[in-house]
Amino acid sequence: MGVEDEAAAAATVQQMFNSIAPRYDLLNHVLSANVDRLWWRRTARRFKAVLADPDAAILDICCGTGDMTMALLQLRPQGARPILAADFAHRMLSRGAEKFARRQTGKCGAIALEADALHLPLRSDSLDLIVTAFGFRNLANYESGLREFHRVLKPGGQLGILDFSEPGGLIGKAYAIYFRRILPAIGRVISGPMTGASEGPYNYLPTSVRKFPAPPALLSLMTAGGYTGCAWQPYTFGIAGLYTAARPLVV
Ligand SMILES: C[S@@+](CC[C@H](N)C(=O)[O-])C[C@H]1O[C@@H](n2cnc3c(N)ncnc32)[C@H](O)[C@@H]1O
Numbered sequence: 001m002g003v004e005d006e007a008a009a010a011a012t013v014q015q016m017f018n019s020i021a022p023r024y025d026l027l028n029h030v031l032s033a034n035v036d037r038l039w040w041r042r043t044a045r046r047f048k049a050v051l052a053d054p055d056a057a058i059l060d061i062c063c064g065t066g067d068m069t070m071a072l073l074q075l076r077p078q079g080a081r082p083i084l085a086a087d088f089a090h091r092m093l094s095r096g097a098e099k100f101a102r103r104q105t106g107k108c109g110a111i112a113l114e115a116d117a118l119h120l121p122l123r124s125d126s127l128d129l130i131v132t133a134f135g136f137r138n139l140a141n142y143e144s145g146l147r148e149f150h151r152v153l154k155p156g157g158q159l160g161i162l163d164f165s166e167p168g169g170l171i172g173k174a175y176a177i178y179f180r181r182i183l184p185a186i187g188r189v190i191s192g193p194m195t196g197a198s199e200g201p202y203n204y205l206p207t208s209v210r211k212f213p214a215p216p217a218l219l220s221l222m223t224a225g226g227y228t229g230c231a232w233q234p235y236t237f238g239i240a241g242l243y244t245a246a247r248p249l250v251v
Contacts, residue, residue, distance in 0.1 A: 006141055009140040010088075010116070010139075013138050014088050014089050017089035017091075018090060021089065021091035021095055024065055024095070025065055030186065030190060031186060035236060038236075039240050040067055040071035040133060040162075041071050042242070043068065043071065043133065043162045043242050044071040044072045044074065044075050046244065047072075047129055047131065048075050050128050050129045050158060051072060051075040051076055051129075052075065054080035055081055056080075056128040056129060057084075057126055057128050057129075058072065058084065058127065058129045058131070059083070059085075059086060059130045059131070060072060060085045060086070060130075060132070060133070061086050061087075061120070061130060061131075061135060062086075062087055062134070062135020063085035063092075063093070063133075064087055064092045065095040066096025066099045066112075067133075068132075068162070069083055069100070070100075072131060073103070073108055073109070073110060077108065078108065080108040082109045083111070084110070084111050084122075085100065085110045085112050085113065086113040086114070086115040087114070087115075087135075088114065088115060093112050093113075096110075096112055097112035117135070117136075117148065118140070118141065118145060118148055120148055120151075120152050122152045123152070125152070125153070125154050125155065126152055127152050127154060128153075129158050130157070130158075130159050130160070131159075131160045132160070132161050132162070133162040134162065134163055134164065135163075136163055137163045137164065137208050142218070146221060146227070147225060150225060150226055150227065150247055155247055157247050158244065158245070159227065159243075159244065160244050161218075162240065164209045164212070165209070165234070165238055165241050166209060166214070167234075167238035167239055171238075175237075179206050179209070180206045183206065184202035184206065187205075188202055218232070219232060222245045226248070227246060228246050228248045229246050230244070231243070232244075
């Protein structure tokens with residue numbers, strides 16, 4: 001994909017998420033039968049050591065309506081440095097900001113930041129942890145995303161990418177029917193009739209998962225991008241999974 005194609009792809013993704021923002025949470029919970037909550041919590045637990053450090057600088061990129069951020073916040077001590085929660089879809093982010101604002105005073109909070117994952121307005125070598133949930137797959141260029149995350153992570157900083165994958169075997173076959181046929185139909189019923197750019201999201205999800213590199217391929221990209229300790233932990237029969245890696249301490 002050329003630079004112009006990438007910009008056009010990113011603009012389409014941004015517009016699509018802005019258009020589904022009011023229904024995003026409901027759709028997510030119904031379509032995943034609330035399993036998404038377990039995945040966010042499990043991802044947060046994987047990073048509990050860094051989350052427990054009150055000074056740790058943490059970014060949830062592609063935070064959308066903020067549910068991954070909320071799961072991370074559960075494991076932050078009182079008075080800890082706020083988590084940065086960034087997304088480039090204004091209407092998704094403002095829903096997240098409303099959730100963060102409802103948090104009790106005194107508890108660790110989050111700062112909503114409108115930003116593009118491929119051009120983060122953050123200093124190099126500044127973050128201890130970057131987490132992204134169901135966002136990385138949407139990036140117009142995975143290598144550029146990994147490069148930008150590597151830039152802003154401190155040496156030794158950790159990366160967690162939670163995203164869908166396509167399970168194999170019988171479960172994979174049954175799931176493919178749900179994911180490619182039933183899920184888009186339910187999505188359309190919940191949202192009612194939509195036209196134009198909004199017509200796409202329910203077909204976009206299975207298509208984007210099909211195009212997303214399988215775990216071995218993404219792990220190779222991460223290793224080639226200069227990360228160390230790259231690993232993938234499947235969640236729920238491999239329907240989703242968490243990629244973990246770190247920026248090496250010494251280059
Ligand atoms: C499927 S939603 C996931 C939201 C949230 N993390 C969750 O787990 O529900 C994907 C999000 O990624 C955001 N996104 C996609 N590409 C992005 C980019 N280049 N920069 C910032 N955000 C991006 C979209 O705007 C959308 O809010």
